[in-house]
Amino acid sequence: MTNKKILYASEYALIAIITLFLQYTESRCGAEFLAAPFMFALIYGKRNALIVAPVFFATGVLVAPGVPALVSCGAALGLLLAAMAVQYFIRKRLPVYVFALFSAFSAIPYLIFSTQTAQTVMCSAAIALSPAAFWAFRHADYALTVKKLRFELLGAEKIAFLLLFAAAGLGAGYLGTPHVSAAQVLVAVASQLLATSPAARAAAGAAMVFGAAQANPENAVAALMYLFPALLCDAEHAYFGAVAGVGAEAGAMALGIIPAQYFRLILPAVLALVSIAVPSKIRLKYSLPVYREGGGLRTLVNKTRAETAAKLSELASGLKILGEVLMLDTSVSAMATEETANLISRKVCADCPGRERCVKNLGGGEPEIALREIAEKALKQGKVSILDATPFLSSVCVRLRQVIDTANALAEEEKSRQEQARETEKAKGIIIEEVNALSSILVNLSEETGRPLSYSAESEKKIRLKLGSMAIPVGEAYVYGGTEATVTVPAGEERRQLIKESVESVLETRLTTVKEERVSGGRVALSYVPQSRYRVAYGVRQMAAGEYGSGDADRALRLGHNKVLIVLSDGMGHDRDAAINSGYAVRLIESFARAGFSAEAMLKCTGKLLALRGREEFNAVDIALIDTESGRTDIVKQGARESFIVCDGEVEVADCVSLPLGIVEAEPAVTTLTLLPGKFLVMMTDGVIDVLGREKITDMLSEMRFVNPDDVAGEIMKEYSLAAGEHPDDASVIAVRLVEGRV
Numbered sequence: 001m002t003n004k005k006i007l008y009a010s011e012y013a014l015i016a017i018i019t020l021f022l023q024y025t026e027s028r029c030g031a032e033f034l035a036a037p038f039m040f041a042l043i044y045g046k047r048n049a050l051i052v053a054p055v056f057f058a059t060g061v062l063v064a065p066g067v068p069a070l071v072s073c074g075a076a077l078g079l080l081l082a083a084m085a086v087q088y089f090i091r092k093r094l095p096v097y098v099f100a101l102f103s104a105f106s107a108i109p110y111l112i113f114s115t116q117t118a119q120t121v122m123c124s125a126a127i128a129l130s131p132a133a134f135w136a137f138r139h140a141d142y143a144l145t146v147k148k149l150r151f152e153l154l155g156a157e158k159i160a161f162l163l164l165f166a167a168a169g170l171g172a173g174y175l176g177t178p179h180v181s182a183a184q185v186l187v188a189v190a191s192q193l194l195a196t197s198p199a200a201r202a203a204a205g206a207a208m209v210f211g212a213a214q215a216n217p218e219n220a221v222a223a224l225m226y227l228f229p230a231l232l233c234d235a236e237h238a239y240f241g242a243v244a245g246v247g248a249e250a251g252a253m254a255l256g257i258i259p260a261q262y263f264r265l266i267l268p269a270v271l272a273l274v275s276i277a278v279p280s281k282i283r284l285k286y287s288l289p290v291y292r293e294g295g296g297l298r299t300l301v302n303k304t305r306a307e308t309a310a311k312l313s314e315l316a317s318g319l320k321i322l323g324e325v326l327m328l329d330t331s332v333s334a335m336a337t338e339e340t341a342n343l344i345s346r347k348v349c350a351d352c353p354g355r356e357r358c359v360k361n362l363g364g365g366e367p368e369i370a371l372r373e374i375a376e377k378a379l380k381q382g383k384v385s386i387l388d389a390t391p392f393l394s395s396v397c398v399r400l401r402q403v404i405d406t407a408n409a410l411a412e413e414e415k416s417r418q419e420q421a422r423e424t425e426k427a428k429g430i431i432i433e434e435v436n437a438l439s440s441i442l443v444n445l446s447e448e449t450g451r452p453l454s455y456s457a458e459s460e461k462k463i464r465l466k467l468g469s470m471a472i473p474v475g476e477a478y479v480y481g482g483t484e485a486t487v488t489v490p491a492g493e494e495r496r497q498l499i500k501e502s503v504e505s506v507l508e509t510r511l512t513t514v515k516e517e518r519v520s521g522g523r524v525a526l527s528y529v530p531q532s533r534y535r536v537a538y539g540v541r542q543m544a545a546g547e548y549g550s551g552d553a554d555r556a557l558r559l560g561h562n563k564v565l566i567v568l569s570d571g572m573g574h575d576r577d578a579a580i581n582s583g584y585a586v587r588l589i590e591s592f593a594r595a596g597f598s599a600e601a602m603l604k605c606t607g608k609l610l611a612l613r614g615r616e617e618f619n620a621v622d623i624a625l626i627d628t629e630s631g632r633t634d635i636v637k638q639g640a641r642e643s644f645i646v647c648d649g650e651v652e653v654a655d656c657v658s659l660p661l662g663i664v665e666a667e668p669a670v671t672t673l674t675l676l677p678g679k680f681l682v683m684m685t686d687g688v689i690d691v692l693g694r695e696k697i698t699d700m701l702s703e704m705r706f707v708n709p710d711d712v713a714g715e716i717m718k719e720y721s722l723a724a725g726e727h728p729d730d731a732s733v734i735a736v737r738l739v740e741g742r743v
Contacts, residue, residue, distance in 0.1 A: 016231030017054045023063040025171035028215070033126035033133050033728040034167055036061065036076040037104040040099045041137035043080065046492070046522065053077055076106035085698045092494070096138065099129040116406075136160035142473040142490075153380060153388075156468045162207045165190070169223070170535070173215025183212035183223040188242045188271050202227075221258060225249045242272035260673065286603050309450030309672040340375035341368040344406050354398040361396055370396075371403065378407040380414060386419055441596040453480040462485065462506045472499060483509055483530045491524045503528055510741075514561050529561045532628035534677065538563045539710025541729045542716035545687070551578030552685050552732040553586045557593065562629045567594050568734055570620040570640070578730070585619045599625050601634040603668040607638065624736060626675060631738060633675040640690045644674060646680040646701045653694070681736040688720050693731030709735035 022035040039056040043049045049716060061074035079102040087094050107126040160329050171183035181428065194200040205227040213220035225248040238403035246268050253260040345368040349355055358367050370392050378384045382409055386400065393400055395483055460478040466614060467474045467487070472495060475488035485503050489570035493499070497514075504511050510531040519526045536556075544550035551571035558564055569591050571582030592602035622640035626633045635643055637656040645652040656669030675681055682701065706712050720731055 020059040022061045027064045028174040031126040032107045035131045037134035038137045039101040040103045045141040072109045075109040102133045104130040105132040136163040165204045165207035166211035169211025169633040173212035173219045183219040187223045283295040309446045315367045337376040339370040378411040463683045499607045519561040532562045535741040538736040541713040541733045545730045553582040564626045566624040568622040572618045631674045631676045635671045641686045651698045683734045685732045687731040
């Protein structure tokens with residue numbers, strides 16, 4: 001068997017033992033208020049019902065064979081099946097209180113078989129106590145299996161553990177015999193497990209003594225003798241509680257305070273000896289740190305953030321140096337005329353039979369002197385012929401045709417080399433832009449990550465208590481920066497809106513859910529940030545001139561929780577090719593934007609990438625980057641037409657002159673303004689402006705009294721379709737405004 005299967009089998013074996021213990025306790029005290037709630041809580045906590053339910057039924061019949069056990073256990077199983085059937089048909093998980101009610105009603109059948117008045121009273125009390133027991137087991141199951149008792153327990157979980165320890169004490173009281181006191185052993189074991197928390201030892205011990213007293217006062221007295229010494233010991237010397245308990249009980253027997261039953265000392269004495277033999281480090285390792293805070297984890301988080309920030313800073317510096325190295329002038333210089341003439345001379349004249357004659361006519365000079373003019377013409381023109389030869393070459397050179405062919409071959413090689421160099425420079429330019437942009441992003445990340453998170457322990461405690469009071473089991477609750485929060489709840493918890501509202505009420509601010517991330521243990525982490533001051537409302541209208549699509553494309557996306565990017569791209573031409581090219585541009589811009597590039601950097605990188613396609617396809621791109629907290633809006637244009645800003649009938653024109661996207665040398669133009677509620681930003685492609693004209697559009701916008709940006713875009717497109725008639729161009733209109741986000 002694998003370790004996982006062994007752990008799984010051990011878990012259900014422990015459940016069977018606990019269920020048997022609870023069933024036995026119920027049979028002794030005459031009230032069924034523990035075992036059924038325990039079963040319901042386990043199944044609600046996603047334990048396998050096909051295993052837990054038969055275990056419950058089998059242990060009940062094993063403890064008290066007979067019709068009463070069959071009926072009472074069968075009734076509980078029937079109620080469980082009914083609840084699960086309802087869940088299946090409504091396709092929704094039933095709330096926890098429904099299972100609590102089922103748990104309470106499961107005790108009713110016992111009344112049918114109660115003939116004694118005391119039992120009837122006890123069963124009536126069981127009906128009232130059963131929901132409380134369910135909640136106790138539910139919280140305990142969550143704290144033990146999900147939270148792993150690593151953080152401070154909520155108030156409801158503390159109460160649950162007290163009820164469970166009281167139940168354990170009750171059962172231990174009934175299990176006691178003249179020779180064995182289960183209560184004293186239970187207190188001693190609990191003291192060891194809770195060694196790191198004196199408060200937990202006191203609370204658990206008192207609850208167990210109370211439960212033991214209900215079953216057997218004599219056992220309660222013996223348990224007290226172990227509890228008091230345990231409270232006097234620190235975590236490292238917790239074993240002394242068991243030793244002192246044995247001594248106190250032996251002394252009480254010797255003095256006649258309790259009956260002299262020395263066999264009862266054997267089991268506690270063995271436990272004390274084992275405690276002494278086990279090193280303190282091991283005991284502390286396996287103790288339950290019930291009330292330990294998560295401060296150490298928070299310190300570790302900030303330490304890790306600081307280390308990550310340092311690494312990001314180093315990486316940013318490295319990328320910056322890389323960008324500087326790439327910017328060094330490494331371009332390929334053009335081949336010189338003399339170099340070309342020398343190459344022709346070596347290839348043609350070295351073994352030429354007329355070389356001596358040529359040298360003599362040149363007055364003793366080398367042949368390349370006569371070849372310079374033809375080499376220069378070949379490099380400039382790309383090709384030469386016999387007509388380009390000098391009179392000297394025409395009259396003296398015996399290999400003139402070979403000279404012409406060699407010059408043309410060298411000119412072709414030089415042309416190819418220069419074209420390859422230009423393509424390399426283009427690619428290098430893209431790499432430089434992306435490296436510089438990445439360096440800037442890493443610097444910002446380093447600064448942001450390097451700032452330590454400050455936590456609010458008081459707000460975290462309030463969130464845990466508030467959600468715990470509504471039976472929403474919270475694993476972890478972190479509040480950092482005063483207004484940002486992360487809460488961990490079971491993945492099956494559907495009351496997300498209630499959780500958000502509860503966190504908002506504690507932090508006293510409106511929040512936005514930015515992430516829902518699954519974590520270990522079947523939980524989900526819900527992250528909240530303050531809601532932005534403004535929300536972006538926008539409307540879009542588009543008309544395609546071609547039969548197979550439009551060259552216009554648009555996109556609106558949220559960047560982080562307080563940035564919105566709106567992109568409008570107008571591809572050259574119509575139909576499919578223009579639509580594909582424009583779509584590429586928008587998708588590239590979106591990818592760079594999500595990576596954190598600035599608006600200028602994303603346009604530069606996109607333009608250079610599109611220029612590498614080897615096709616003259618250009619895009620006019622219009623970008624609006626809006627900060628929803630301050631209203632700051634950066635309008636970035638590359639080849640795009642003017643935008644219009646409308647406020648109370650006044651129209652302002654934002655006109656940025658720049659070349660289209662896809663031309664390597666093109667630079668974007670940037671205009672910055674503040675877009676507040678009441679202002680409209682209207683973006684449109686050249687098709688609309690060319691048909692309607694700037695003046696008419698300005699007049700229309702100044703007369704509009706719409707508050708919905710979709711109506712603004714619709715009205716402009718309606719006017720355009722009337723003016724364009726039967727031969728429209730691709731046309732797009734986007735109208736944007738901000739509205740108050742914190743209502």
